[in-house]
Amino acid sequence: MEINYSKADLHLHTTASDGAATVRELLAHVARTDLRVIAVTDHDTITAALEAQQMAGAYGVEVIVGEEVSTREGHLLVLFLEQELPPGRPLAETVAAARAQDALVIAPHPFGFLVNSLGRTGPLGFGRHAMPAWAMHVDAVESFNAGLWSPRNNTLAAQFAAAHGLSVVGGSDSHHLPTVGAGYTRFPGCTAADLRHAIVQRQTRAAGVMWGTLRQAEAGALQVRRGLSGLLTPAAATIS
Ligand SMILES: [Zn+2]
Ligand SMILES: [Zn+2]
DSSP: OOOOEEEEEEEEOOTTTTOSOOHHHHHHHHTTSSEEEEEEOOBTOOHHHHHHHHHGGGGTOEEEEEEEEEETTEEEEEESOSSOOOSSSOHHHHHHHHHHTTOEEEESSTTOTTSOOTTOOOTTOTTTTSOOHHHHHOSEEEEEETTOSOHHHHHHHHHHHHHHTOEEEEEOOBSSGGGTTSEEEEEESSSHHHHHHHHHTTOOEEEEOOSOGGGHHHHHHHHHHHHHHHHHOTTOSSOO
16 A cells, blocks of 8 residues: 655744744645644744644644743753643653653754754764763654754754664744745654654654755844854743
């Protein structure tokens, strides 16, 4: 039997955090793409994600309620949430709270140097060969993030996931409509439940294109904010 694959963008921001698009604008945009599933993953809030999930049917897309939680050790992407998780707690505590809701936890942009990342150990990704504590906690690693400053950070993440047998996902980390779908997760099936199963079974692939030159000015401004936030307050709870 032939298996059909679908695409999901699992890392999207809206006006509920630091994104430019409203839920309605995001859903209308996604409806015109080949994305079957999206996760709305605002910083430290699920308000827009819940709203998007309720409205999704009218747009022919399935929405996973997610949150990019600012833990003390760095950002953590949580999918299939029901209750919002508060920022500022240790990673292990946040993971336990997510698991209590039967949610999946993912390390976003794990080696992104200018972002608040779990695996941020230096510009060259020192320490990536050892199995760090954070990697024991996660269901998957975001091995493709379209918004990173350097593609090398994704290469490191992909190598790390392969070396440690971790599942991979891809996302755009989009803060503006034109970059939605720039990074994506390919999975067998077409529903959010299929996607969840595929992540757990390590059947996903991550791919995409970096935000690119068209959006460079915008991307640059965001990266500067992220960099400053990361450098000045390592456990930054609000920006990036
Ligand atoms: Zn982030
Ligand atoms: Zn993000």
